[in-house]
Every structure is written in structure tokens, then in C-alpha cells.
Amino acid sequence: MQIAAALKVDDKSLLISTDSKGAQVVSVPAGQPVGGLGLKHGDILYVDFKRTAAEPAASASAVTSTGAQEPRPVVKQDAIDDGLEKQPGTIKRGRDARFCKHGASGMCEYCMPLQPWDAKYLEDNKIKHMSFHAYLRRLTDQNKTAPPTSSQFLSPLEEAEMKVKIPCPSRTHESWPKGICTKCQPSAVTLQSQNFRMVDHIEFETAGMIDNFLKYWRATGYQRFGYLYGRFEPYAEVPLGVKAVVSAIYEPPQEGAYDGLQLTLPNTEMAAVEEIAARLGLVKVGMIYTDLTDDGRGKGTVICKRHADSYFLSSAECILSAEMQLKNPTVSKWSASGKFGSRFVTCVMTGNEDGGIDISTFQVSNTAMAMVRDDIIEASVEPSLVRVKQLTDEHYVPEVFYKYKNKYGIMVQDAARPTFPVEYLLVTVTHGFPQTPSPLFTSPLNFPIENRPGVETQDMGALQRHLKHGSLTDMLSDFHLLHYLRGVGVVEQLVQRPSWQTLEMIMKETVGAGPVSSGPSTSSSGAAGPSSAAAAKAPWACRHCTFRNPGGGGEL
Structure with missing residues (x-):
């Protein structure tokens, strides 16, 4: 009880053992003489206490009374x-012609790697x-x-x-x-x-x-x-x-x-x-x-x-x-x-x-x-x-x-x-x-910078002028342009359009059914092969709508 009072913990939670790992726990009934516990003068006792499930840890790496730390939570670094x-991090050095007296495979204090x-x-x-x-x-x-x-x-x-x-x-x-x-x-x-x-x-x-x-x-x-x-x-x-x-x-x-x-x-x-x-x-x-x-x-x-x-x-x-x-x-x-x-x-x-x-x-x-x-x-x-x-x-x-x-x-x-x-x-x-x-970002032309009133303006006219100077892929490679498109909701509008949804459907169906051909393919000799005949009978997706056509028909 004196130990519990000194540590300011409940005496029922104390664990007293004769080894540092807590394997040999000593039971201490109230009023029991120390000599009756098999202990003698000079013996070392180790004290720990049980933490209840409802009692949170003091920190991410709490220390127990025996000095051992509890496991820390996993930290996700960059x-x-x-x-x-x-990486080893050591700084490699070549053989010093003046001071190194060993062979090519040897190493000494003049050529050994340095710490970073x-x-x-x-x-x-x-x-x-x-x-x-x-x-x-x-x-x-x-x-x-x-x-x-x-x-x-x-x-x-x-x-x-x-x-x-x-x-x-x-x-x-x-x-x-x-x-x-x-x-x-x-x-x-x-x-x-x-x-x-x-x-x-x-x-x-x-x-x-x-x-x-x-x-x-x-x-x-x-x-x-x-x-x-x-x-x-x-x-x-x-x-x-x-x-x-x-x-x-x-x-x-x-x-x-x-x-x-x-x-x-x-x-x-x-x-x-x-x-x-x-x-x-x-x-x-x-x-x-x-x-x-x-x-x-x-x-x-x-x-x-x-x-x-x-x-x-x-x-x-x-x-x-x-x-x-x-x-x-x-x-x-x-x-x-x-x-x-x-x-x-x-x-x-x-x-x-x-x-x-x-x-x-x-x-x-x-x-x-x-x-x-x-x-x-x-x-x-x-x-x-x-x-x-x-x-x-x-x-x-x-x-x-x-x-x-x-x-x-x-x-x-x-x-x-x-x-x-x-x-x-x-x-x-x-x-x-x-x-x-x-x-x-590799756009050959800089799109106007945001928040520059009176100097540069971001609007649809600027977008039109920007895109006509090169291919769409090249001209879209600009951080300020992407920020502008995100702000005016162009990307969201594009995704919600039926044509974009149709494209997504075609891509899904194409991936599921394999490559889609607009007509029978021929071998190098000019005759239709068995694979082309099977493809002709397979269902196919129209490239103009979301309708899925039965096999055997052709596109109008």
C-alpha cells in the first residue's frame, strides 16, 4: 500500500515480481510479514501495474513503471x-596514392568511407x-x-x-x-x-x-x-x-x-x-x-x-x-x-x-x-x-x-x-x-495567371486563344489552366455530358468483349479468318449511342 501511495495508483493494480519480465509475481496478502514471502534482505523487487482497458495510454509511447515502453502506433512517413x-549514406573515397600502402582490395583510414x-x-x-x-x-x-x-x-x-x-x-x-x-x-x-x-x-x-x-x-x-x-x-x-x-x-x-x-x-x-x-x-x-x-x-x-x-x-x-x-x-x-x-x-x-x-x-x-x-x-x-x-x-x-x-x-x-x-x-x-x-508542365504557351486583375485575365476568350496554339494534349499541360477549368466547372460538365458517358460505356464494353471491329478482318491472304467470323456473330456496341446490337448485323 505504501508503494501504491507513492506511485498514486490503485494498490489492486500493482504487480510485484522478483524478475524484470514480471514472470515471478509475488503475492502480498495484507498483514503478511516479508519473511513469510520467501524474501530476504537485499532482494530486488520489480514493480509494474495493470492498465485497464478503459484507461488510455499517457502518450503514443507510454513508459511503464519498470521503464519499458509500450508499442508505438505506426507512423506513415513520406x-x-x-x-x-x-541507403547506406556513407561517402565513398578512392585509394590515396600517397598514404595508402595496401593493395587494391584493401582499405585503411585514408580511404575508408566517411560518415554523412x-x-x-x-x-x-x-x-x-x-x-x-x-x-x-x-x-x-x-x-x-x-x-x-x-x-x-x-x-x-x-x-x-x-x-x-x-x-x-x-x-x-x-x-x-x-x-x-x-x-x-x-x-x-x-x-x-x-x-x-x-x-x-x-x-x-x-x-x-x-x-x-x-x-x-x-x-x-x-x-x-x-x-x-x-x-x-x-x-x-x-x-x-x-x-x-x-x-x-x-x-x-x-x-x-x-x-x-x-x-x-x-x-x-x-x-x-x-x-x-x-x-x-x-x-x-x-x-x-x-x-x-x-x-x-x-x-x-x-x-x-x-x-x-x-x-x-x-x-x-x-x-x-x-x-x-x-x-x-x-x-x-x-x-x-x-x-x-x-x-x-x-x-x-x-x-x-x-x-x-x-x-x-x-x-x-x-x-x-x-x-x-x-x-x-x-x-x-x-x-x-x-x-x-x-x-x-x-x-x-x-x-x-x-x-x-x-x-x-x-x-x-x-x-x-x-x-x-x-x-x-x-x-x-x-x-x-x-x-x-x-x-x-510542358505547354508551349503560358495560360494567364490567376488573381492578376488589370494585368492578366482568365476567361473563355483566353482559353480559346490558348488552345488554338497547339494540340489539346500539349496546351492542357499548364497548372494555371487546370486550375481555371476546375473553377468554371468544365471538367464536371464534361463528365456529366451524355457523350462522355457514352464513351465510358463503349470503353467498358470494349474491355469486356475484346477489340471491336467495324467490319470483318482479313488475313494476309485476303480471306476472312475464323476469328473474324466469331467476331461478326458477337454482340457489338454502337459508337453513336449506348445501344448494344446483336451479332450478325452491320453498322448503318
Whole structure:
């Protein structure tokens, strides 16, 4: 009863055994001396308790009182994650002519494969962040992590928690703000640059996609926003890397201005766009927007606003990126919560130091996502600084620290009171275009972009002009056209027409009865073969209606 009271469970549910597997259960009648149970001083007892069918597990991977974990539910990862986990991931090296003293079939420390997280290899190849799967492989290999299906599995990935636990797990005091202890108080946050990234590279299928996106700014001077739709693929330039391949840019309803823009929310088109993308095998991989100002020289050049001495992403943009990443998490079976980080990317089109237009691609760190989720930070008036919110009786904010090198080159730690540099939240991502483009959408002419009033118009006239420039198959291969057809209900109307239903009937009957011929077939000698005679007597479907004709007749 004393054990039950300490564990705060019903004493009838306790199981006390002399082995860790619970096979040798000790019955403990009330008032029975310990010596009468066959136990002696120094014996080790193991305690567990029975969970009733109506009592839910505490979490997806609940831990029993003996320390063993219960089986976790199956987590369905993306195909890219399952594929990368099956790869060895090691970096092959050739035989070093200077240091390798063995034969061609031998191996030594100078030529043996490197691990995908090898710091020197990443530095030599100018890879700023290791890939997510290299980071995960390092955690699981070094800690000898059991597989997720094992009862001994301990999740190597954990999402940071920055909220006070209410009520306190210890149940020894009143909930915050009346009381707080180390069991319910979140740990202090020490900021440092994230050494891995969820996506290593952004690949736009064609340069024309970017030019088409910029067309609106060139015509109006107003800023523009779009969602990136594509797919995730392995990226061979980084060990166990992942790249986001962008196939289309959808531009939601918005109001642009010279110095910003405002999205029209809620977006009634979003469900239809997601449906079209899903049917095409595409997912939302990120967002892109412009921050461009013409420099007034009349040469098409722009002002360079973002650089090392100003900022790359403002604090407000970092918070927006974190919110978007929280809405698009990455599913992972190696995380206790079933998700970890996000592959959602942020692309900004802005001026470079030469006055040209360039793309900057970023993600924000998992710490940034947690700080936004738990309402720890807010935007600052100074775009290069992030403001830490104040602690109040209604809202607990943990201590936030960051490390930096002072003017003497010594690493020091400082408290973020009340701000810290935005760079601690950024993760840089590379971008580019394929050497041999093979785009998903191949229409030779761009259909007008949606939601561009005064610049481009989507209507039946535009559809007619678009379709007459090539074959129907080629001209329909355009994401914006498919979105327009879905919006005006053309696809639904086509499916409901009697002619389409007739076509479906003919296809079904043809598949069921074999190839249908309009007349008797002949062999190479010119005579009708036995197969043609049998086909002539078989029932046949009229190609003009849904009537099924008896065999032996001909089509009028």
C-alpha cells in the first residue's frame, strides 16, 4: 500500500515480481510479514501495474513503471524518408596514392568511407548544414537507438517545449502562477545556429516559371506572393540530402502595394488548388514573394536591401516562416510526437549587390518554430532583431540566452533582454535550375495567371486563344489552366455530358468483349479468318449511342 501511495495508483493494480519480465509475481496478502514471502534482505523487487482497458495510454509511447515502453502506433512517413533510411549514406573515397600502402582490395583510414555527417567533408565541400537524415543517422548510430518497432525504442528526436506544464506532473503544488518547480518549469533556451536542415536545395524546374512570376511586378511595381507546389527528391550533392523540386507557383488572392502586400483570407480557392495538386502528385513545398524596388536609373536594376550589414529575413518574416512551417510539419517515426521540423521553404526575390534580381532561400530552425508556437517571441521595430516577450502572470516566458564572439574573439553568453539577432533562427538553403530541364508542365504557351486583375485575365476568350496554339494534349499541360477549368466547372460538365458517358460505356464494353471491329478482318491472304467470323456473330456496341446490337448485323 505504501508503494501504491507513492506511485498514486490503485494498490489492486500493482504487480510485484522478483524478475524484470514480471514472470515471478509475488503475492502480498495484507498483514503478511516479508519473511513469510520467501524474501530476504537485499532482494530486488520489480514493480509494474495493470492498465485497464478503459484507461488510455499517457502518450503514443507510454513508459511503464519498470521503464519499458509500450508499442508505438505506426507512423506513415513520406516516401523520400523511407527511401533515404534504406541507403547506406556513407561517402565513398578512392585509394590515396600517397598514404595508402595496401593493395587494391584493401582499405585503411585514408580511404575508408566517411560518415554523412563528417565535419571536414562538409567544410571542404562548402556544405553549411548537414542534411536531416545525416543528423538523424548520427543520433541513432552513436546512441545505438533501437528501431521504432522495438519495445526498447527511445525517440532520438524531440520537439522543444517552452510552456509551463499545467497541472504540474509532480502534483505537489498549485499550478502556475501560484506555484512552479523544476518538473513543470520549462528549461532556459540557449540559442545557437542549427547544424542541420530539413531541405538542402530548392530546384525550380524552369527559369520561365520565375520570369512569369516576376511579370506582375514588372507591370505594376506591386509586390507579389505565391505558393510553391512540387515534390521532394533525393539530392546527391549532399550526403543523404533532400531537394524540393518546384513544378508550379500558385498566386492566391492578394492586394499588392509598392512596399508590401496583403493576402485575402480565408482563401476560398485553396481547397480546389490542393485537390488539383494532389491529383498531379504535387504537395505544397514552400512560398515565394518579392521585395523589389526599382533604383530609378531606367536600366531595370533594383535596390539591394538585404545583405550582411542589414538583414536577410526580418523578424516579422521569420515569424511568418515559422507559422507556415508549423502548418506543414514533417512526419517522422523517430520523433516522440510523430512529427519533427518542416520541409516548407521560404524564397525571397530581392535585389543583389549588382542591382540584379536574385532569389534567397531559407528555413527557420526548429527552435524558432517552438518559440512561435509557444508565443515566446514577437517582431521588432528593428528588422534584424527578434523581441522576446515579457513574463506576466498570464503568460510564462523562459529565460533566453545566445552566444557570440566578443571583440576579443572570446565566446560569451548574453541574455536576450529584450532582443537577440534574427540570424540565430535562420537556416540557409541553396537553390538553382536543372542542367537538363524536364518539367512536369510542358505547354508551349503560358495560360494567364490567376488573381492578376488589370494585368492578366482568365476567361473563355483566353482559353480559346490558348488552345488554338497547339494540340489539346500539349496546351492542357499548364497548372494555371487546370486550375481555371476546375473553377468554371468544365471538367464536371464534361463528365456529366451524355457523350462522355457514352464513351465510358463503349470503353467498358470494349474491355469486356475484346477489340471491336467495324467490319470483318482479313488475313494476309485476303480471306476472312475464323476469328473474324466469331467476331461478326458477337454482340457489338454502337459508337453513336449506348445501344448494344446483336451479332450478325452491320453498322448503318
